Structures are given as structure tokens and as C-alpha cells.
Amino acid sequence: AQRVTQPEKLLSVFKGAPVELKCNYSYSGSPELFWYVQYSRQRLQLLLRHISRESIKGFTADLNKGETSFHLKKPFAQEEDSAMYYCALASGTYKYIFGTGTRLKVLA
Amino acid sequence: GAGVSQSPRYKVAKRGQDVALRCDPISGHVSLFWYQQALGQGPEFLTYFQNEAQLDKSGLPSDRFFAERPEGSVSTLKIQRTQQEDSAVYLCASSSRRDGYTFGSGTRLTVV
Numbered sequence: 152a153q154r155v156t157q158p159e160k161l162l163s164v165f166k167g168a169p170v171e172l173k174c175n176y177s178y179s180g181s182p183e184l185f186w187y188v189q190y191s192r193q194r195l196q197l198l199l200r201h202i203s204r205e206s207i208k209g210f211t212a213d214l215n216k217g218e219t220s221f222h223l224k225k226p227f228a229q230e231e232d233s234a235m236y237y238c239a240l241a242s243g244t245y246k247y248i249f250g251t252g253t254r255l256k257v258l259a
Numbered sequence: 260g261a262g263v264s265q266s267p268r269y270k271v272a273k274r275g276q277d278v279a280l281r282c283d284p285i286s287g288h289v290s291l292f293w294y295q296q297a298l299g300q301g302p303e304f305l306t307y308f309q310n311e312a313q314l315d316k317s318g319l320p321s322d323r324f325f326a327e328r329p330e331g332s333v334s335t336l337k338i339q340r341t342q343q344e345d346s347a348v349y350l351c352a353s354s355s356r357r358d359g360y361t362f363g364s365g366t367r368l369t370v371v
Contacts, residue, residue, distance in 0.1 A: 155301075194262075195302070195350065195362040237301050245290060246315065247360070249301030 153178050155240050157250035164228050165258050172223040174212075174238030183241040184221040186212055187249075190234045198223075198236070208232070228257045236237050261285075263363035265351050271369045272341045274283030280336045280366045291334050292360065293326055294350040302350055308334060341370045 154177040155251060164170050176182055186198040199207045201212060201214040212223045238250040264283040272278050282293050290309055295318075304318040310331040312330035319326070323342075329332040338345055348367050352360035 194364045197351045246304050
């Protein structure tokens, strides 16, 4: 079955500490994975996609096919990173499967 | 428009009432999607349009749910005889190609 798992509902870290938001997937084909972010009172927006191999707002994510993971990382968390983060898997050519999300709280 | 626009932002419906949710995608975007997001969950796929053609409606939870996009731009998601389990945020997204969705702000439906 195609599935995205985000094991942590809530992750609290102190400002300046490293952050890792976990995402594991189950998919039989060649996966395409994304991270979406939703800041308070804003709409869901794309943070990054694995095929771009880019760093956005200091965040990176590497696809590990052996571990079927796509964890989101940032070396030094900032208070403005506090948001809801969703990992998503493109299933086929258009349908996305989302995880249940992780709320990141960066404490001062 | 500059983004995906959804209306209304909030809708309270009495159980059994019909509702219609509107999505105005980014101009020129061929693909349009509807997702349902229940409290504490991630968005779940409902249906997909390419222009006016509804190519996938496999995610619609029951025959009370109906979506249309008659002219290939604005789309409407209709829910007939609403039930409490229909309470959720309904998200619309559009895309011009597979570089990620652009989401609207969503419509929060509460069925009482």
C-alpha cells in the first residue's frame, strides 16, 4: 500500500538547535517526494521537492531509498520555522498522498 | 488571479443541508484538485480535473459528493445531505505541470 508516515505529531526544539522532521514512505515505484509547510493562518505551501535537491529557508531533505525516508533537516532552528509540516508522496502522475503532519515549535 | 481562491472560507451547515464550495484556480492552470483534510489529519485526495474533464474521482467518499468544472476554470464541490462526518477543511489546488500544487486557503465546513 502507498503510505506516508510522519511519526511525530509535535516536535519542540530550542532556537539554534538542529531540527529533523521524520518522514517514511511506502511506494512500489520510483518515488517523488515533497515537503509542504503551513504557517499559522496561512495556506499550505510547497517547501521543497526531492528532485530539486535545493535548500529552502535553510531546510534540506535527502531521499534515502534504502530506508524509504525523506527526513527534513535544518542545522539551526529559528522561531519563524514554527509551523505545521507535511510530507507528501506523488502517487502516479498527479495524486499526492500526505502524511498526518508534524507541528514544529521552536522555543526561544 | 494571483493565487487559488476558495469561497466561502467558513461554512456551517445543518445536517441534511446541501452545500457548494467554490474554487477559482490560478489563471491558465490546467489541473485542478480537491482534497479533504479532517482535523488532525493530512489532506486526502478527492478528485482531479484536467481542464473540464474529471479524470479521477476515486477519492470522493460517497455519491453525496459531486464536483464539476464546466468551463475548465472555476470548480465547484457539492455535498448533498451533509453529515457530521463531512466536517473538514476542503482544499483546492491547481497546477500547470508537475512542479507541486498551489493550494487555496480552504473552506472549513462544520456540519451541526
